[in-house]
Amino acid sequence: MHPNDPLRPPLLEHRSLLWLVAGISAAFTVVIWPFIGAVLWAIFIAIVFQPLHRRVLAQVGYRPNTGALLSLLLILIIVILPLIMVTVSIVQEVSVLVQKVRSGQINLGLMVRGVFDAVPEWARNILERFGLDNLQGLLDQLATLLASSGQAIATRLLGIGTYTLDFVLGLFVMLYVLFFLLRDGRTLSRRIALAIPLKERQSDRLLTQFATVVRATVKGNIAIALVQGTLGGLAFWMLGLPGPLLWGGVMALASLIPAVGAALVWVPVAIWMVSSGQLWQAVVLTLWGTLVIGLVDNFLRPILVGKDTRMPDYLVLVSTLGGLSMFGINGFVMGPVVAAMFLVAWNLLTTLRRQQAVEE
Template identity: 30%
Template sequence: MNRGQSFLLLLIALVAVLTLVIVSPFIEYVIASVILAYVLFPFHEFLSERLAPVAEGRSALTVRATEMASAVALIIGSIVAVIIPFVYISFVFVQDLTAIAAGESDIDVVAIEARIAELTGEEFDIEGWLVTTGDVLLDTLFGGLGGILTSALRASLGLALALFLLYYTLMDGPQFVSWLRSMIPLPADVTDDLLTKVDATTRGVVIGHISVALLQALIAGAGLWVVGIPNVVFWTFVMAILALLPLIGAFLVWGPAAAYLVVIDEVTAGILLAVYGVAVVSMVDNYARPLVIDQQAHLNPGVILVGVFGGVYSVGFTGLFVGPIVIGVLAATLETFREDYDTM
């Protein structure tokens, strides 16, 4: 390696570090826009093809305008179908969490404490435990009550950035993939094989594990709402995270919720919730997860779990997707090396 190559590599490393420093405050929104673009791109292609006859025989500028119309339509659809519901759920979640931290939860704490004392002869401060848990979650997620406004402002800026990036990613995604292919110093067939594996892994994680977990949480949340469990949005959000745990995830919420109903003498509702959890919620995990995920991602659920928690800790909310994808990309790379270069 000559001096010119060494200098260029050093310059690339330096600029890469500076770029990471600049992007890092909004890295989770950048990642979210890329993931959403990945999910929406097949719809963008379909919509562009449907609009293509209108632009047939016209200039490249007109074709570009047709693609712009498709991207804008999908962004508006994403705002209505994804962003607005997510903002509302986040608002209700923060409201419920603040109420729990202030000791104003709708949970019948007195009845629970009385029943525990009756069964065990010991007194437990359930309300104090809930307040402490709420405070810890507020500090961890938002930096306390004072950080909620700052987090909301940062989220507004991040969402605006994500929408702009979503537009440009939809418009120029194929060109970026082509550039990426040209930059990978591997034979064309090996590059195609690697990118195919990465695509299958990413699709399995994004549309597989996460979608199944969200579906299971929503179904379980509907059951909690029907039987009258308080703070339903909060517990549904918790189940969306726990549902990434195979078999026992969502049960850690709806199981105690059924017991809570029995404790406060709503026995029928508790039994109905337990039956609903076993017959409906658990079936989503038992049947949908292997059907949707294992055929695409080819990752062990334990590996997915490690990626989820590590990703959330490192990146934030989008780590739910990023962690398993990164581990999946590592697995795809190792598999490609084994198939194409391991001659021993």
């Protein structure tokens, strides 16, 4: 048919193609959605370990398959297997803790009551004003639930650490996708840059910022979380508190939340220690949490992250909390990445409008 056929104008064909691409992309997203977490983490890990892969590739003579396989093995040994082992140990510790609660060796109701009694009067008034004065009763019910549920509750709370079919399948998908991302990463990034309907300079800036934010967020947040969780668990172990590995893992997860961090765990424990008469232990934990755990973020984040993200602290906080709410554990990366892409997109639009204003 003639290219100037009025029944098929170029503009209509172009728009139809765009709608077709958008529709098929949406359908593809629905298809892979059950494994979206595995795919995202494969992308994140490939971006973070790209410098390592380049070194491995240089050592093997730039053989793509061999280099990707060796890089994958290194990532598996250095990162993934240790995390799986720690997670399994945490699950086992949760099981022991639940058994102690069931047998009465640990009375969570008394512990909660002690913390509530140690709260100042003005703080109690605030809790009563917001209808939270019965918090003790709610936590007592939680303790009863934990005591009666046993091993099943512990397993479900940390389902990622159990060897279920979903976990094994997700891990396989992540490693499989990661291999091809390491091998074909540069080719894929060039194809994506060409497919984005922007100028080459704008596409490069967008993809560069995406990789920078992912690398800074994953590298900085995970490293800081591991250090703070380790220090917190060490403090709990030295003070003879039950479940130090478990609470270290909880503090590592809590440290992913900006402005709150590991204090969400050790502050209530310090208050409980004061209420139970363990004054010097409470002082040691408070000093350790404030001077050691709390300052880790201030020292390590500039070194590991630097100014790569270039986002205000309030935006990091809101985007991280929103990402965790929307995407679960993947959200601590997805949230800041979406926020950074939001800033980059608006900056690109602002720059383009300024250039058009100057030309006019």
